[in-house]
Amino acid sequence: MNSQIQLYLQQIQFQGSxxxxxxxxxxxxxxxxxxxxxxxxxxxxxxxxxxxxxxxxQKIIINRRGGNCFELNILFSWLLRELGFSVTNRYAQxxxxxxxxxxxxxxxxxxxxxxxxxxxxYISDVGVGALAPCKPVPLIAGHQHREGxxxxxxxxxxxxxWMLFEQAKQNWRLLYSFxxxxxxxxxxxxxxxxxxxxxxxxxAHGRHTMMNNEFxxxxxxxxxxxxxxxxxxxxxxxxxFFHITLHA
Numbered sequence: 001m002n003s004q005i006q007l008y009l010q011q012i013q014f015q016g017s018x019x020x021x022x023x024x025x026x027x028x029x030x031x032x033x034x035x036x037x038x039x040x041x042x043x044x045x046x047x048x049x050x051x052x053x054x055x056x057x058q059k060i061i062i063n064r065r066g067g068n069c070f071e072l073n074i075l076f077s078w079l080l081r082e083l084g085f086s087v088t089n090r091y092a093q094x095x096x097x098x099x100x101x102x103x104x105x106x107x108x109x110x111x112x113x114x115x116x117x118x119x120x121x122y123i124s125d126v127g128v129g130a131l132a133p134c135k136p137v138p139l140i141a142g143h144q145h146r147e148g149x150x151x152x153x154x155x156x157x158x159x160x161x162w163m164l165f166e167q168a169k170q171n172w173r174l175l176y177s178f179x180x181x182x183x184x185x186x187x188x189x190x191x192x193x194x195x196x197x198x199x200x201x202x203x204a205h206g207r208h209t210m211m212n213n214e215f216x217x218x219x220x221x222x223x224x225x226x227x228x229x230x231x232x233x234x235x236x237x238x239x240x241f242f243h244i245t246l247h248a
Contacts, residue, residue, distance in 0.1 A: 004057060005079065005083070007061050008057075011035060011061050012031040014028060014031045020080075022115075022118075022122065025115055025136050026136055028080070029124055029135060033134050033201070033202045034203065034204065036067075036201075037200060037208075038067070038072065038129025038130075039067065039068075039198065039199040039242065040068050041197055041244075044196065051070060051071065053078050056071055056075040057075065057078075059071070060072070060075055061075075064244070064245070066129075066199065069111050069127030069128065073125065073126060074111070076124075076126045076127075077113050080115065086115065086117075087113055087115050088113070089111060090114055091109060091110070092109070092111065092176040092178035093108070093110065093177050093178070094110035094175075095175060095176055095177065096173070110127065110176050112176070113125060120138060122136035122137060122139060123139055128175075129199075129200030129201065131207070133145060135147060137154060137164065139154060141154060141156040150166070151167040152164060152175070153167075153172065162177060162178050164176055164177070196212055197212050198210065199241075199244065201242055205220055208241045210238070210241070210242070213229075213234055215228070215241055217241065
């Protein structure tokens with residue numbers, strides 16, 4: 001095992017066998033979601049970002065930052081390949097909170113991973129940040145996937161291709177969709193135009209979220225909201241709830 005893999009596994013607090021099985025994938029994915037946040041701070045602050053592995057490793061592992069879906073899943077796919085997994089990066093359309101009649105070119109782009117194990121493909125995704133599966137989801141039309149109180153299902157049609165739905169208030173809501181050819185250049189990364197500063201991370205008993213100066217702490221059925229009043233408080237809260245130290 002090289003030193004970069006060791007540092008990555010230390011960052012996500014993983015110890016154990018590294019035999020490339022679907023069980024290991026589930027453990028790595030869960031650990032990743034509990035330790036490395038989704039955040040768009042470089043984009044929101046008009047800083048440059050890079051999808052090159054050395055740059056992503058420096059930012060996320062060495063500097064202990066998070067990233068957007070492209071950054072997180074590209075780096076996670078590198079780790080999985082280094083460990084012997086068969087991985088395909090897929091571009092998708094992200095439908096959560098998208099208004100009806102939104103032009104296709106304005107639908108946010110997303111990246112996820114398809115991991116093949118013994119001939120079966122699984123969706124693996126560490127780039128959503130908010131509620132989304134923590135374990136690999138078999139890519140089987142009609143399959144329902146439950147994690148605690150969360151329920152997801154996979155469907156497929158001729159228009160959208162593969163679709164992952166989430167159950168929200170007893171209704172099925174489309175989370176994202178992708179086609180079998182969605183690693184084609186026509187689906188090249190289109191970064192969100194979102195100017196709000198956003199961060200999200202799973203915790204053992206809930207999740208932490210941030211939008212601009214409002215921090216929400218979900219623990220079980222309780223919700224605590226913090227609103228920071230200045231840059232110093234904001235940076236302190238960013239470190240406290242997401243373990244992010246933002247440098248100038």
